[in-house]
Amino acid sequence: PCGYRLLLAGELYGVLQGSSGKKVLIIDCRKASDFDASHVKIPAGSGSAQVISVPKEILVPDLTPSRVEAGLPSPSRLGWRSRRQQDFLVVIDWYSSASKVTTETRYLLDAMTKW
Secondary structure (H helix, E strand, O other): OOOOOOOOHHHHHHHHHOOOOOOEEEEEOOOHHHHHHOOOOOOOOOOOEEEEEOOHHHOOOOOOHHHHHHHOOHHHHHHHHOHHHOOEEEEEOOOOOOOOOOHHHHHHHHHHHHO
């Protein structure tokens, strides 16, 4: 319904636990303070999986990939630059669902797919 493939939590866990060698980038687009307080932890032995913060505060209309990168915390920039080399890009926030993506998350998805 939202135009992107839904990956349920159990499926993501399976990808992270598997030995498939798949590269996974988890893009957490909640508020920076929420990310700092708690975010997905990658299990040991999960291969090339990483989590980056793309703060909700920077997600605005007409967002481009370079504007995303400029607004990222330093630890997230390298992961952002590697997004095209990943097998899976997993975008998470507090409020999106299989049938509805939040406006801010849509801005990020558009920046990743339209530019």
